[in-house]
Amino acid sequence: MRTIAAVCASLRALATRAWIPGGVLVAVLCWRPLLAALDTPITRTGATVFVAICVQALPFLVFGVLLSGAIAVGVPAAMLPRLLPARPAVAVPLAGLAGLALPGCECASVPVAGRLIAHGTPDGAALAFLLAAPAINPTVLVATSVAFPGEPGMVLARFAGSLATSVCMGLLWARFGRPEWIASRARRPLPGSAGRARFWVFVEAAGHDLASAGGFLVLGGSAATVLTVGLPLGWLDRLAGRPALSVLVLAMLAVLLALCSEADAFVAASLTNLPLLARLVFLVVGPAVDVKLAAQQCGTFGPSFTARFAPATLLVAVLAGTASGLIFLGPPR
Amino acid sequence: MSRSGQILVGLLGGALLKISYTGDYLRYVRPGQHHWLLATGATMVALALIPLLRDAVLGTAPTSGPAHQHHERRCRWLLLVPTIYLVAPPALGADAVAQRPTANPVGETPRVVPPLPTGGVPALPLSELVIRMLWDPAPLIGRELLLTGFVVHRGEATELARMVITCCAADARPITVRLVGPAAVPASGWLRVRVTVLPGSATPANGYRPSVRVLEATAIPAPVPQYEY
Numbered sequence: 001m002r003t004i005a006a007v008c009a010s011l012r013a014l015a016t017r018a019w020i021p022g023g024v025l026v027a028v029l030c031w032r033p034l035l036a037a038l039d040t041p042i043t044r045t046g047a048t049v050f051v052a053i054c055v056q057a058l059p060f061l062v063f064g065v066l067l068s069g070a071i072a073v074g075v076p077a078a079m080l081p082r083l084l085p086a087r088p089a090v091a092v093p094l095a096g097l098a099g100l101a102l103p104g105c106e107c108a109s110v111p112v113a114g115r116l117i118a119h120g121t122p123d124g125a126a127l128a129f130l131l132a133a134p135a136i137n138p139t140v141l142v143a144t145s146v147a148f149p150g151e152p153g154m155v156l157a158r159f160a161g162s163l164a165t166s167v168c169m170g171l172l173w174a175r176f177g178r179p180e181w182i183a184s185r186a187r188r189p190l191p192g193s194a195g196r197a198r199f200w201v202f203v204e205a206a207g208h209d210l211a212s213a214g215g216f217l218v219l220g221g222s223a224a225t226v227l228t229v230g231l232p233l234g235w236l237d238r239l240a241g242r243p244a245l246s247v248l249v250l251a252m253l254a255v256l257l258a259l260c261s262e263a264d265a266f267v268a269a270s271l272t273n274l275p276l277l278a279r280l281v282f283l284v285v286g287p288a289v290d291v292k293l294a295a296q297q298c299g300t301f302g303p304s305f306t307a308r309f310a311p312a313t314l315l316v317a318v319l320a321g322t323a324s325g326l327i328f329l330g331p332p333r
Numbered sequence: 334m335s336r337s338g339q340i341l342v343g344l345l346g347g348a349l350l351k352i353s354y355t356g357d358y359l360r361y362v363r364p365g366q367h368h369w370l371l372a373t374g375a376t377m378v379a380l381a382l383i384p385l386l387r388d389a390v391l392g393t394a395p396t397s398g399p400a401h402q403h404h405e406r407r408c409r410w411l412l413l414v415p416t417i418y419l420v421a422p423p424a425l426g427a428d429a430v431a432q433r434p435t436a437n438p439v440g441e442t443p444r445v446v447p448p449l450p451t452g453g454v455p456a457l458p459l460s461e462l463v464i465r466m467l468w469d470p471a472p473l474i475g476r477e478l479l480l481t482g483f484v485v486h487r488g489e490a491t492e493l494a495r496m497v498i499t500c501c502a503a504d505a506r507p508i509t510v511r512l513v514g515p516a517a518v519p520a521s522g523w524l525r526v527r528v529t530v531l532p533g534s535a536t537p538a539n540g541y542r543p544s545v546r547v548l549e550a551t552a553i554p555a556p557v558p559q560y561e562y
Contacts, residue, residue, distance in 0.1 A: 041428035048422040048429075052361035052502035058349065059369040062376050200387075207380040211338035214345070228503055229432060236434060263500030270438030270506055 042229055050225040053292070056260060057107040057217055064108030065213065068115035069206035073198040081120045088124050092170035095125035096163055099132030106134035106261060106293050107217060111209045114300040117186055123177055128170030131313065134261045135162030135287035144283065147265035153328045154280065158265075161284040161324030165317045169288075172312065183302025212299055220295030224258035227291065231256065237273045246278035251318045254285040258292035277325040284321030289313040339381045346377025352421070359558040360424040362501045424559040425496050427485045427521065430507040435487075436540030437463045438497070438506050448472065454479050454527060458561045459495040459508040466535045466543040473530045477548065480510065481556060483523050491518055492542070493526060497561045505560065511544040518550045526550045 084091040102109060113130035117123060134140070136159050148154040231253075239246040250271075259267055264286045268279040289310050298306040352358040353370040362370070446465055449455055449472045456479040457465070465473055482493035491512045496505040511534070512518055512526065528545035535543035 041431070044422065045425060045429045045432065048360065048425050049503045051422055055349065055352070055358065055361045055370065056366070056501035056503070058345075058377075059366070059373040062373045066376070200384075203380060203383050207339065207342060207384065210342055210377065210380060211335075214342070224503070232432070237436065257503075259504055260500045263504040266499040267504050267506070270434075272439065273436070 046225050046229040049228055050221055053221040053224055053258075054218060057221065057292075058214075060107040061111070061213060061217055062210065064111040065206045065209040067102075067108070068111040068209055069202045071112070071115045071119065072205040073202045075119065078120070080116065081122065084122065084125055088122065088171060088174035091122060091125045092128045092174060093167050095121075096128040096132040096136075096166040096170060099129055099134075099136050099166065100138070102133040102137055106287055106290075107213075107296070109133040110293070110296045110300055111213050114186055114209070115205075117182065117301075118188065122174065123179065123182065124170040124172075124174030127173050127309070128166045131166035131169055131288050132163060135166070135284070140261050140265075140287070143262050144265040147269040151276065151329075153330075154276070157280050157324045157328035158283050160328060161280065161317075161321040162287065164320040164324060165284060165288050165313070168316045168320060169309075169313055172316070173309075177308075181302075181308060182305050186301050213296060216295045216299030217292065219299075220258065220292030223291040223295065224256070227256040227258075236271060239278075240273040243275045243277060246274050247281050247318065247322060250274065250278045250282040251285045251314065251321075254282045255290050255314060257286075258290035259286055261287035276329055277322065280325040280329065281318055281321035284324070285314065285317045288317045336385075339385055342377050343381030343385075346374045346379075346381065349374030349377065356557065357421055359560075360422070360502065363498065363562055364558060424555075425502050425505050426483055426559075427494070429496065429505065430485045430494050430509065431487075433505075433507050434540075435509075435542075437508050437535075437542055439463060439467055439541050449476065456481070459493065459510055460497050460561050462510065462530075463508055463535065463541060463543060466530060467541060470530070470532060474532050476529065478528055478530070478545075479525060480528055480545070481523070481525050481553070482510070483555075484519060484521050485509065486520075493524065493545075495561050496559070499562075502560075508561070509542050511542055512547050513544050514547065516547045516550050518547060519552050523553050523555045524550050525553050 084094065099109075102112065109130050112133070113126050116126040116129065141155050141159060144158050145152070145155045236249075236253075239249055254264070257267075264283055268282050271279055271282075294306050294310045297309065301309075349358075349370050352361075353367060353374060358367065358370055446461070446469055449465075454477045459480060459482055462473075462478070462480065480493060482495040485492050485494045485507075487509075492509040493512055494507050494509045496502075497508055498505045512528075513531070516526075518524065518526070526545075526547050527549040528547055531544045531546060535541045
């Protein structure tokens with residue numbers, strides 16, 4: 001009996017450890033027949049889009065993990081909480097505005113926000129930074145003004161809508177969020193960092209963040225690929241003249257397509273038949289919540305965090321985007 | 334980082350270096366990303382190799398507690414590594430055009446375009462032709478132009494298309510121009526065509542897709558890069 005149990009246990013251990021190399025082996029051996037079977041227009045396009053999403057995001061992710069590693073070794077853990085004011089009503093907007101300083105897109109902000117939380121930054125403030133950084137940094141604002149040359153209000157509206165979303169979510173989390181919703185591993189300091197040279201801590205931290213965040217980036221990238229390739233976008237033109245419906249549809253589309261925040265303005269600008277307000281909501285929702293981002297958040301903060309945070313962010317972003325559009329762009333047209 | 338994590342990060346970094354070196358990265362992202370990709374690939378290889386070398390030299394084991402072993406086991410890197418190494422999917426082409434909105438992306442406000450060169454047969458990117466047809470068509474009328482693109486068929490119509498990307502191939506949008514006689518056009522592949530425009534053919538109703546008369550069509554190998562930006 002005992003031997004059977006031992007064999008089962010070792011088989012199970014083998015299965016969990018060997019599936020990665022095993023998968024590679026199968027892929028290498030079978031890739032030609034597999035490819036022939038999968039060689040349809042949709043899969044060809046899908047493969048290109050998938051590789052493109054990953055290749056495009058990796059520089060930002062690496063930048064994010066290097067920054068996160070630098071925070072891990074350069075900033076003493078007790079310092080960040082002391083830098084921020086104690087009252088969330090002040091700390092959260094400040095953290096949101098700090099997002100102005102991180103150039104890049106959403107892939108960079110998740111590891112950095114994860115490190116902030118591990119270093120003891122209040123959750124609300126770190127989450128406000130997480131949402132604000134990809135949406136209001138200068139690169140994104142410049143891209144938006146280039147994409148909408150005739151609509152200077154668009155840049156202002158995007159900035160206001162995204163900042164409002166991040167501050168609202170930060171305050172909501174500070175008020176109603178529970179610490180245990182964030183996975184305990186996110187709060188753990190670096191493994192084995194005590195008493196070791198800073199350089200090794202940096203290399204270990206960056207490498208570890210890269211391996212785990214990258215896996216979830218690939219997962220989110222595959223989801224976005226399926227949706228990008230599978231969604232028939234031809235019917236979007238029929239939404240012309242229906243402002244409320246267009247707002248909802250474009251908000252969902254922003255979640256499903258998971259475009260990079262530096263590129264989404266150009267896609268929004270190309271949807272010329274749709275109301276400007278709906279396209280603004282597309283730009284406010286996209287950097288705050290989408291499938292790729294949700295996968296990465298799930299990897300860093302855990303599923304019970306993402307299940308609460310992502311839907312709430314979507315709701316707040318739609319409301320904040322709409323309000324900001326009504327203020328800065330005028331009534332729907 | 335666990336050993337398998339190190340190896341995967343290093344492999345992926347190597348794949349990025351490879352596509353940057355061979356130029357295949359142009360199928361996925363803009364030319365301006367080249368240096369970023371090289372730096373990213375080199376950083377990833379370094380992050381993977383440095384701890385491996387240290388462990389080999391000092392004879393130490395990889396540092397990882399049981400908790401984050403468990404966490405890392407879920408990494409899905411490998412989806413990407415074989416894709417880049419083994420498949421190297423091609424640039425988006427005629428297949429992708431059918432899955433995208435049909436209307437050409439044009440701005441809402443007039444674009445200032447530089448004057449057309451006076452002599453000869455100017456070569457225009459398709460995106461520029463569409464902008465000019467919309468905002469400043471007069472200088473185009475009666476001129477012969479050279480266009481480059483690939484052939485797509487939409488119903489009865491034959492069109493010349495080009496993909497425009499902003500950041501990466503995931504945000505690619507097709508630009509299409511309708512080809513009408515008299516010269517014969519190959520059924521597929523990349524073409525350079527000598528054309529004259531049909532004035533007033535790009536309307537809101539047809540999604541700002543202008544029609545051009547083909548005087549001569551030459552099959553060419555795919556240009557590098559295949560996208561317009």
